[in-house]
Amino acid sequence: xxxxxxxxxxxxxxxxxxxxxxxxxxxxxxxxxxxxxxxxxxxxxxxxxxxxxxxxxxxxxxxxxxxxxxxxxxxxxxxxxxxxxxxxxxxxxxxxxxxxxxxxxxxxxxxxxxxxxxxxxxxxxxxxxxxxxxxxxxxxxxxxxxxxxxxxxxxxxxxxxxxxxxxxxxxxxxxxxxxxxxxxxxxxxxxxxxxxxxxxxxxxxxxxxxxxxxxxxxxxxxxxxxxxxxxxxxxxxxxxxxxxxxxxxxxxxxxxxxxxxxxxxxxxxxxxxxx
Amino acid sequence: xxxxxxxxxxxxxxxxxxxxxxxxxxxxxxxxxxxxxxxxxxxxxxxxxxxxxxxxxxxxxxxxxxxxxxxxxxxxxxxxxxxxxxxxxxxxxxxxxxxxxxxxxxxxxxxxxxxxxxxxxxxxxxxxxxxxxxxxxxxxxxxxxxxxxxxxxxxx
Numbered sequence: 001x002x003x004x005x006x007x008x009x010x011x012x013x014x015x016x017x018x019x020x021x022x023x024x025x026x027x028x029x030x031x032x033x034x035x036x037x038x039x040x041x042x043x044x045x046x047x048x049x050x051x052x053x054x055x056x057x058x059x060x061x062x063x064x065x066x067x068x069x070x071x072x073x074x075x076x077x078x079x080x081x082x083x084x085x086x087x088x089x090x091x092x093x094x095x096x097x098x099x100x101x102x103x104x105x106x107x108x109x110x111x112x113x114x115x116x117x118x119x120x121x122x123x124x125x126x127x128x129x130x131x132x133x134x135x136x137x138x139x140x141x142x143x144x145x146x147x148x149x150x151x152x153x154x155x156x157x158x159x160x161x162x163x164x165x166x167x168x169x170x171x172x173x174x175x176x177x178x179x180x181x182x183x184x185x186x187x188x189x190x191x192x193x194x195x196x197x198x199x200x201x202x203x204x205x206x207x208x209x210x211x212x213x214x215x216x217x218x219x220x221x222x223x224x225x226x227x228x229x230x231x232x233x234x235x236x237x238x239x240x241x242x243x244x245x246x247x248x249x250x251x252x253x254x255x256x257x258x259x260x261x262x263x264x265x266x267x268x269x270x271x272x273x274x275x
Numbered sequence: 276x277x278x279x280x281x282x283x284x285x286x287x288x289x290x291x292x293x294x295x296x297x298x299x300x301x302x303x304x305x306x307x308x309x310x311x312x313x314x315x316x317x318x319x320x321x322x323x324x325x326x327x328x329x330x331x332x333x334x335x336x337x338x339x340x341x342x343x344x345x346x347x348x349x350x351x352x353x354x355x356x357x358x359x360x361x362x363x364x365x366x367x368x369x370x371x372x373x374x375x376x377x378x379x380x381x382x383x384x385x386x387x388x389x390x391x392x393x394x395x396x397x398x399x400x401x402x403x404x405x406x407x408x409x410x411x412x413x414x415x416x417x418x419x420x421x422x423x424x425x426x427x428x429x430x431x
Contacts, residue, residue, distance in 0.1 A: 157333030
């Protein structure tokens, strides 16, 4: 088994930072995201779904504020690589309950993070090695599953197949793509480009040259959705999850870069204080 | 090696494979998965592993979508314009898209009408029962379409 320490460390740091940001944004919105009614009708029979919804919707909004604070602390431990396995299970379960309760505020990025937090319970510690190994690979497969499913859904749409989808989005006043409106040809090329990217992503990541190219394209694609389609948290969640598909050397380089950035910012902060 | 470690090793691979297969069946476009498999996939995935990857699919939304709350004096306030925060905009936009999916003659789902009333309260509006869904289209269906949403009729 290859050494995955740097990859796992980078994933923990990026996922933890994303979680802190997301929970803070929810927390500062006050009582608004915590709805009183569940989106699914809860039946009288006992089921996992009923039990979870009953728990999530029994808590008052004030308790959800505190849940955000507690989960933020657990996320900080995740960033610092100090979160024990029990803590990671609590983080996953607590975060899942939070998502159930604020159902109108949830995007694909928040869902993806919940799914990867589940697998991180397996690889948050190195021992037992087999458990960590299986969890790590299952998390990687989850990322591929997302792209495969997104591609399958888009291929079912006639507008995606004909290349008109992005032009339709450009004509929608809710999004900031109006600048593409006068260029239907470019929209067609972009639509098919997105389809090729999504369809080939689950295959491209298995070979080093294509993996780098696809991860870079993915970063550009998700940042574009953040800027022009208003999906910043989804874009950042995907970028955090890309760390799972980096090689150990690449992850180590990113970590070193982040450490250097941190050191430089601490130094400039200290100089600023003394002057 | 302890017996439980051995057991974990033997069950892990089948679990990961089965888990991934069930999630694939759960998230695959509707009508393409055999009914029995879909049932088991839903039972397994929905409580803890819910995911939906059909953003802008099968078709991207053609029209802008806004919900206006109408007060007793008949004045309409755009919910999206009340707060300019990420979470608020996401909630209002999702509510509008869900309401858009409901047929024009149908009542809104209870949870959605309840959520809209709650959003209006958080926006500092008095309790109200009337809202308007406004769709602004610029493509081939150029124009503005309005639909009245009766929130109290379906309120839980």
